[in-house]
Amino acid sequence: MDIKRMLASAPKDRDLGEPRPLLTPWGEKLDPYRCRSEHPRPQFARDQFISLNGFWRYAIVAATSDAVLQPPEAFDGRILVPFSPEALLSGVRRQLLPGELLWYEKTFEAPRLREGERCLLHFEAVDYACACWVNGRRVGTHEGGYLPFTFDITEALAAAVEGEGEGTGEGGLADGGSDGAHGDGAPSEGPACQIALCVRDATEQAGQLRGKQRLERGGIWYTAQSGIWQPVWLEVVPERHVRALGLHPDAAASRLGVDVEVAGEVGLVRLYVTDDAGRAVGAAEARVEEGSTPVAERPGAPLRRLRLEVPLEGVRLWSPDDPVLYHLTVRFGTDVVYSYTAFRTVEVRADDGGRARVFLNGEPLLVCGVLDQGYWSDGLMTAPDDEAFVHDIQAMKDAGFNMLRKHLKVEADRWYYHCDRLGMLVWQDMVSGGGAYDSWETSFKPTLWRGSWGRYDDRAPEHQAKLGGAEAPYQKRWLVACRRTVDHLRNHPCVACWCLFNEGWGQFDAVSAAEKVHRLDPTRPIDATSGWYDQHAGDFQSVHNYFRKLKVYRDRPLRLAGYVRERGSRAFALSEFGGTVLAVPDHSAYRESYGYGTFDSAEEWRCEVARQLDEAAALEARGLSVLVYTQLSDVEEETNGLLTYDRKVNKLKEGDDA
Structure with a gap:
């Protein structure tokens, strides 16, 4: 145990003052009228869409006990969507508090719908709970801060056409609209449309899922964020349209299975597959029969699901060294959806x-990873530009x-798309939450006493309470969000592991959780408990080690639980280590730093990082299978990143400076 290093890294009470406003290269040249205007979902794209990113009006008001929510009579100003009000790029820079509501409003020219068409309003993420009105009609509510959701606003638009509720807000596309398209053209403009969105976010005070956010930020906890923090966009679809795709590439059988969910009564579904060079390599079709049992009902049409199977010859396998993708076109009536997939096994x-x-693909692989918080100095949890995603991924590939x-956050779908096409494996964390965490239980005790890791029953109510995971409503929310995260990301070939609980935060019954996720997706391994408080479940014995000599710890096969018991062994993962600090003048948010071991010399820091990485990699001969260095970038007062918070300096490169 490195006591000196551990004591130096202990959290301290100190006044850091206001953070230095650091702009990334993309934030410096941001065009607010073309902000994050790429198609938000490359794995489910149509030729036309309308981006609603740009300037909206906002107001922060005191929450009341009134049963009926009413928009404010006056707004505080304008906010740049999709950045949260706490972020520099939003133009607001104000913290939403638990006793407040955040209102958004935008008026724009809606697309003109033809007979039988539907209009879908997509939010990629809103933190945390929201209610939405279109032209004065409530179109839906949503709870959960990290996953996308959609409202069908067709009827609300029809009311505007009939003059029954036209928007009253000011402006239009020139007042913050930013339409973009995948392909040529866009739906013709129609009546005025007013969107109003009301958001509440109590962060850690309500036991909700929140990841690294905290109202009183500091150390390993970051600025809490609220409201819209991912793109907002519209789609016009025919009444008979493709609703969802479930992709099931079978590398061993050289066969692609596609579950197609459609809205509509009858029709032929056609699937076309092309390789990376654009050559046609397979096709299939199936008919949605009249009278078939719908899987669900929705406005406009029932939902039905069918399976298409496409045999392929000479399938190329996806890997970080050869990230080959196969491109899909799905047609149902006049609706056309574009997607992609890849073949690989993990x-x-x-x-x-x-x-x-x-x-990976039948060959042993030492997984060399980096902890990625997904924070930027000017956008916080929101990347300032699509190129910022590419920059981070490519910088880490170049570093080996x-x-x-992806740590305690579900990233924008385009980040996974770039990992898919560039060839970067992803370990996907579930978002943590729950009640207050007992610091002794979740940090100090397991750091000091390794013997506490493996004999800590997370089914015991008293243990769950200390970990913040005891409340039944929280457990239900976590399980629902976990299932939805798997459903949301399972089509991405880059995602190679599900990581359920981190350092005990909100942990409860990890054995049962691992079993549920394994049934949902048996094609990926599971890290059930990253850090400590191992319940002997999942595919990894997963350890965090910042203060001890790096080593591979012996597992206990006779204590294994759940599906892994039959195999009788788990791989060893050093799922966090490193964290060595180098603060770069003029590129750090605060005058003080937080991390594990501080260096003033960039050369000495590089030598220490290389030494730690080499020490970890050398453990492969002793059974190490996965290593994860902390971390990709500086975040707020943490200056232990390989890149600075503003992404202007790659600390690994000699002579790299702004």
Whole structure:
């Protein structure tokens, strides 16, 4: 145990003052009228869409006990969507508090609908709970801060056409609209449309899922954010349209299965597959029969699901070294959806020497990863530009890493798209939450006493209470969000592991949770408990080690629980280590730094980072299968990143400076 390093990293009470306003290169040249205007979902794209990013009006008001929510009579100003009000790029820079409501309003020219068409309003993420009105009609509510959701606003637009509720807000596209398209053309403009959105966000005070956000930020906890923080956009679709795709590439059988969910009564669904060079390599079709049992009802038409199977010859396998994608076109009536997939296998099993390891496409792979918080100095949780995603991924590939651990956050779908096409594996964390965490239980005790890790029953109510995971409503929310996260991301080939609980935060019954996720998706391994408080479930014995000599710890096969018991072994993952600090003048948010071991010399820091990475990689011979270095970038007062918070300096490169 490195006591000196551990004591130096202990959280301290100190006044850091206001953060230095750091702009990233993309924030410096941001065009607010073309902000994040790429198609938000490349794996489910149509030729036409309308981006609603740009300037909206906003107001922050005191929450009341009134049963009926009423928009404010006056707004405070304008906010640049999709940045949260706490972010520099939003133009607001104000913290939403638990006793307040955040209102948004935007008026624009709506698309003109033809007979039988539907208009869908998409929010990629709103933190945390919201209600939405269109032309004065409530079109839906949503709870949960990290996943996308959609409202069908067709009837509300029809009311505007009939003169029954036209928007009354000011402006239009020139007042903040920013329409974009995938392909040529866009729906013709129609009547005025007013969107009003009301958001509440109590962060940690309501036990909700929140990740690294905290109202009193500091140390490893970051500025809490609220409201719209991912793109907002519209789509016009025919009444008979494709609703969702479930992609099931089978590398062993050279076969692609596609579950197509459609809205509509009858019709032929056609699937076309092309390779990376654009050559046609397969096709299939099936008919939605009249009278078939719908899987659900929705405004406009029932939902039905059918399976298409496409045999392929000479399938090329996806890997970080060869990230080959296959492109899909799905047609149903006049609706056309574009997607892509890839063929690869990922599993944990014993190698020839009997050690459990990660196998990619049947070959053992040392997974070399970086902890990726997904924060930017000017956008906070929101990337300032699509190129910012590419920059981070490519910088880590260039540094020799083949995996990013997306930490306690579900990122924008385009980030996963870039990982897919560039060849970067992803370990996907579930978002943590729950009640207040007992610092002794979740940090100090497991740091000091490793013996506490493996004999801590997370089914015991008293233990769940100390970890913030005891409340039944929270457990239900976590399980629902976990299932939806798997459903949302499972089509991405880059996603190679589900990580359920981190350092005990909000942890409860990890064995049962791992079993549920394994049934949902048996094609990916699971890290059930990253850090400590191992419940002997999942595919990894997953350890965080910042203060001890790096080593591979012995697992206990006789204590294994759940689906892994039959295999009888788990791989060893050093799922966090490093965290060495180098603050770069003029590129750090605060005058004080937080991390694990501080260096003033960039050269000495690089030597220490290289030493730690080499020390970890050398453990492969002893059974190490995964390593995750902390971390990709500085975040607020944490200056332990390989990149600075503003992304202007790559600390690994000699002579790299702004």
